């Protein structure tokens with residue numbers, strides 16, 4: 001008899017990690033989704049209408065329980081009893097209930113950062129999601145639409161030919177260069193101001209760069225995060241080969257989602273496991289240049305003082321997942337007039353804004369609640385502005401701001417930097433002008 | 438005192454032989470059950486792939502071990518040692534999160550490991566060597582008496598750890614809510630082992646023959662280490678509850694969690 005839940009997509013180390021959970025419950029103190037459900041701020045659609053979750057129902061959405069259920073499922077198929085007496089059947093409704101719980105997760109990684117057993121939880125959630133998809137149990141809600149959208153090689157079903165339609169005429173994009181700027185779908189089609197700010201900053205600092213243009217396909221983040229891996233290899237291979245053709249040795253990113261996917265996920269799919277270029281968050285690259293003495297603070301030639309109390313929201317992807325915390329702050333600290341304050345939960349303890357892990361598409365009301373929590377974190381420390389290096393966080397936090405009565409505003413870090421440098425952030429008219437967020 | 442038996446050319450006493458035989462068989466059985474459980478766990482882990490998205494390794498124990506070593510060796514030797522000391526032995530991650538929980542873990546873990554190793558050392562060296570080889574029946578009880586402070590220290594450590602675990606579940610609403618019957622069963626097992634251990638130790642050391650006679654199946658004139666059904670119960674029960682049962686229970690995390698910490702380079706920061 002085949003196990004009801006197979007071990008497909010799990011690595012040997014992940015199966016071991018399921019047994020490593022000490023049930024210390026530390027992850028419960030940090031999981032933003034569990035907190036929302038447990039405090040009655042949000043009730044999953046799967047629970048009976050008209051009431052909030054009970055303590056035990058909320059617990060089912062906690063990382064600890066997810067590990068326990070997964071361990072139980074795997075044990076039923078492969079544990080010592082299964083070896084001696086054959087796999088034990090798991091009712092399909094139990095697996096589907098688990099699937100719903102599994103997809104109520106932003107894959108923010110807070111649980112993994114505090115896990116006392118060192119379990120790489122995000123990788124386990126994503127393997128479990130991939131397992132659900134292989135067995136036609138996942139993904140969740142509207143997330144299945146991602147694959148259709150990606151038929152056009154970007155998440156907005158936009159025309160690939162327009163990938164660079166927002167580049168100002170006076171910006172010179174090299175044909176080939178050591179440095180490549182990977183724009184990402186959001187900056188290319190929906191937040192073009194971020195794209196313009198990034199190319200303006202690179203240009204003003206005298207850093208020659210190239211771009212993949214039409215050959216830049218979606219980084220595949222939305223597919224990987226939701227377990228829909230069927231297209232991943234094709235997309236990864238395409239992007240990496242396109243970068244090779246352009247002679248890129250250092251790829252820089254102003255989008256945390258693309259950055260995380262490129263540095264952590266692409267090597268899993270790319271033949272040989274090693275990318276032929278180094279992956280950088282843009283702030284990380286600028287700091288490296290400064291550390292090497294190739295760039296000096298005065299090279300930024302700041303013209304404007306921003307005079308604002310600003311707080312930095314570490315995106316889960318560039319922060320917890322990749323471990324870049326200080327570089328974006330170093331860049332912000334260069335900007336005249338900015339008073340940087342920290343939210344209580346910052347760096348590896350940061351509270352997720354709720355945008356990631358397919359939550360924005362799959363459970364949008366949860367994403368909104370989480371964004372509002374993050375805005376409240378900023379209000380608590382007297383910040384006037386939240387900044388970040390992730391267009392996706394930007395979109396969700398702005399949705400949160402718009403749904404609240406608050407004076408806090410949001411701006412992307414590259415936009416702030418470009419504004420302080422006095423750079424022109426006008427986005428040339430293009431077919432997506434009206435769709436910009 | 439009965440006549441001695443001749444084993445490997447040495448004379449030993451019947452009652453000691455019976456004790457020793459029960460203990461030896463229990464220990465061997467416990468280790469076999471333990472190893473079988475570990476083997477089945479390794480086979481389960483070996484169902485996973487070596488790398489992300491790769492094919493299953495079809496339950497190969499060898500493939501799992503190679504994967505684990507490959508993951509651990511991604512870090513430099515000095516980093517692995519640092520992780521081993523700071524994160525595995527000293528449990529830095531727990532210390533950062535909750536000092537009381539850390540103290541509880543350290544007390545239970547090291548109290549338990551310490552007692553297990555000390556008992557094994559005494560049994561194999563003084564009992565086996567002293568009685569069977571050196572033919573010195575005083576060596577064993579003397580060793581128990583000499584090591585009593587160490588046994589007491591470790592036992593109290595374990596007791597404090599268990600008391601904290603118990604207290605947290607009694608007085609902390611959250612801890613109680615998050616606990617289920619598995620946690621209670623494990624705590625009950627630990628309590629039984631420690632409580633019976635204290636009494637067994639008392640019986641071993643007492644020279645008061647009347648106390649010993651209450652629980653002893655066999656007459657004896659030496660310190661109460663042998664011929665005592667209660668101490669035998671404690672020793673056999675401890676072997677099965679604290680060794681053989683590990684791979685089949687939540688106790689498995691005692692083995693899996695250090696390995697997970699090593700495999701993840703000390704865990705995410």
Ligand code: SF4
Pocket residue numbers: 030031032033034062063104105106107108109110111112121122352
């Ligand atoms: S990744 Fe984030 S949202 Fe998901 S379980 Fe962990 S803490 Fe909760």
Ligand code: SF4
Pocket residue numbers: 020021022023024025026027028063064067111114115116117118119
């Ligand atoms: S923090 Fe890690 S070890 Fe503790 S309960 Fe959560 S998953 Fe388990």
